[in-house]
Amino acid sequence: MPDAPSPPVSMETLVALCKRRGFIFQSSEIYGGINGFFDYGPLGAELKRNIRDCWWDDMVRRRDDVVGIETSIIMHPKVWEASGHVAGFTDPLVDCRASKQRYRADQLFFAAVVVDGATVGYVSALESERTPEALQEAAESLKRKKAIQGRLEPVKPRDMTEAAPEEIPLIPSPATGEPGSLTAPRSFNMMFQTNVGAMTDASSVAYLRPETAQGMFADFKNVVDTGRVKLPFGIAQIGKSFRNEITPRNFIFRSREFEQMEMEYFIHEDADWAKCHREWINWCRDWLISIGLPESHLSEYDHPKEKLAFYSRGTTDIMFRYPFGVQELWGIAARGNYDLSQHEKFSGLPQSIFDEATKRKIVPHVIEPAVGVDRIFLAVLCAGYAEEDVKDDKGGSEKRTVLRLSPRIAPVKVAVLPLLKNKPELVARAQALHKKLQRRYAVFYDEGGAIGRRYRRQDEIGTPWCVTIDFETIEKDGSFTLRERDSMQQRRIQEAELFALLEEKVY
Numbered sequence: 022m023p024d025a026p027s028p029p030v031s032m033e034t035l036v037a038l039c040k041r042r043g044f045i046f047q048s049s050e051i052y053g054g055i056n057g058f059f060d061y062g063p064l065g066a067e068l069k070r071n072i073r074d075c076w077w078d079d080m081v082r083r084r085d086d087v088v089g090i091e092t093s094i095i096m097h098p099k100v101w102e103a104s105g106h107v108a109g110f111t112d113p114l115v116d117c118r119a120s121k122q123r124y125r126a127d128q129l130f131f132a133a134v135v136v137d138g139a140t141v142g143y144v145s146a147l148e149s150e151r152t153p154e155a156l157q158e159a160a161e162s163l164k165r166k167k168a169i170q171g172r173l174e175p176v177k178p179r180d181m182t183e184a185a186p187e188e189i190p191l192i193p194s195p196a197t198g199e200p201g202s203l204t205a206p207r208s209f210n211m212m213f214q215t216n217v218g219a220m221t222d223a224s225s226v227a228y229l230r231p232e233t234a235q236g237m238f239a240d241f242k243n244v245v246d247t248g249r250v251k252l253p254f255g256i257a258q259i260g261k262s263f264r265n266e267i268t269p270r271n272f273i274f275r276s277r278e279f280e281q282m283e284m285e286y287f288i289h290e291d292a293d294w295a296k297c298h299r300e301w302i303n304w305c306r307d308w309l310i311s312i313g314l315p316e317s318h319l320s321e322y323d324h325p326k327e328k329l330a331f332y333s334r335g336t337t338d339i340m341f342r343y344p345f346g347v348q349e350l351w352g353i354a355a356r357g358n359y360d361l362s363q364h365e366k367f368s369g370l371p372q373s374i375f376d377e378a379t380k381r382k383i384v385p386h387v388i389e390p391a392v393g394v395d396r397i398f399l400a401v402l403c404a405g406y407a408e409e410d411v412k413d414d415k416g417g418s419e420k421r422t423v424l425r426l427s428p429r430i431a432p433v434k435v436a437v438l439p440l441l442k443n444k445p446e447l448v449a450r451a452q453a454l455h456k457k458l459q460r461r462y463a464v465f466y467d468e469g470g471a472i473g474r475r476y477r478r479q480d481e482i483g484t485p486w487c488v489t490i491d492f493e494t495i496e497k498d499g500s501f502t503l504r505e506r507d508s509m510q511q512r513r514i515q516e517a518e519l520f521a522l523l524e525e526k527v528y
């Protein structure tokens with residue numbers, strides 16, 4: 022994938038491509054959809070599976086110090102008391118009483134409109150790349166509407182969590198444009214509740230997990246007791262998580278059901294946690310690059326010390342430049358030994374391990390890289406999407422849409438195309454190659470339409486290579502044409518070379 026910054030693709034274009042080519046559909050679309058839930062279509066399911074598989078291979082199978090587990094989605098409710106989620110997994114919520122819309126208070130911005138030192142009103146805007154500009158424009162328009170003379174001061178954006186109680190009735194709702202309908206922010210717990218068993222009383226309340234991490238902590242002793250690990254070591258898992266997000270948005274970036282890939286790396290309490298933290302940040306960044314994300318789209322954000330939870334020593338997010346702004350992709354947190362200590366307290370069972378070096382029992386500390394599969398999925402689509410002007414068969418110019426996905430994650434690795442579908446020898450050879458490739462790789466057989474059009478179809482879904490079986494293949498040395506997606510260059514290649522190429526690039 023080229024590293025030069027390219028113009029960002031619009032979300033409308035991406036969403037349309039995802040639907041058209043069967044990457045992502047709205048969940049329950051035939052009933053009008055359900056906000057914050059998505060389905061992955063045939064190509065999407067492949068791409069997502071490849072992202073998961075690459076992570077699992079690199080994080081678990083190819084490391085000697087990490088083991089993988091799979092824990093249940095519904096756990097004992099005490100888990101979520103111990104972890105602090107029951108009391109504190111909340112977002113600040115603001116209601117608009119007039120429109121019945123709900124907003125996350127930290128994503129709803131407002132500003133006083135100040136003319137010649139006097140406040141003449143308030144304006145509001147939802148968080149976006151251009152929140153300050155939007156507020157400034159709204160302030161200018163309010164001044165004009167009220168026909169106020171004087172000098173308008175530059176607006177100072179604040180979010181609703183910073184609003185003074187007397188300001189709240191004066192701030193207009195983004196839904197109606199009128200003040201008076203917004204409520205003060207209140208805490209909203211994002212865990213989905215359910216009931217386990219036939220009773221639906223307080224004793225049967227359980228939660229869909231809002232993160233996979235607690236599975237690793239709750240099973241810590243089980244993993245240690247199976248005897249395969251010693252400090253430092255990691256426990257990893259991939260699985261669904263659920264959060265009743267107040268404002269799911271930006272397609273699959275923030276949804277209510279999503280998939281996480283998390284790893285808890287346990288270290289000695291005296292270990293150099295900052296060094297280990299740094300090593301994991303680097304590992305995560307390198308891994309993202311290895312599946313095709315351009316380095317130029319990645320950056321780091323260190324959470325300010327004063328905003329960290331009391332037990333946290335440091336959190337760094339790897340940020341990605343999405344079309345809607347630079348946003349968190351992967352959080353890497355140094356969490357001390359808070360989680361294990363809490364489970365020790367709430368379960369009454371020791372969560373310590375015996376340290377051979379110091380002959381002491383210790384509760385290990387942890388570094389936690391936590392990432393969402395869906396956010397990676399969106400990132401690779403955003404970075405890989407391009408529209409190019411290319412030469413058509415007749416020497417004219419035509420537009421091609423191409424998804425420059427890494428061969429590691431591309432849903433289809435190779436398309437096998439017989440040059441002509443009415444020549445049985447070509448078709449038979451192509452089908453034989455297709456069958457052989459299929460044993461190891463996701464491949465696609467396509468005999469319909471002009472060869473140029475077939476290449477374009479594959480470009481649009483990110484297939485790195487097409488092979489065309491032609492008369493030379495059957496009449497001469499068996500070689501066929503290999504066409505590369507990104508360069509569009511073609512060359513003759515033997516079957517063994519094709520397998521060697523795939524072996525090298527698809528890992």
Ligand code: ATP
Nearest residue numbers: 264274275276279349350351352391392393395396
């Ligand atoms: P945010 O601040 O964006 O809500 P977070 O800091 O709450 O995210 P974590 O609890 O650290 O997120 O979760 C770890 C990872 O899980 C995130 O970095 C992100 O990739 C993913 N993730 C979290 N919430 C969602 C969601 N609602 N939809 C999709 N992915 C999510």
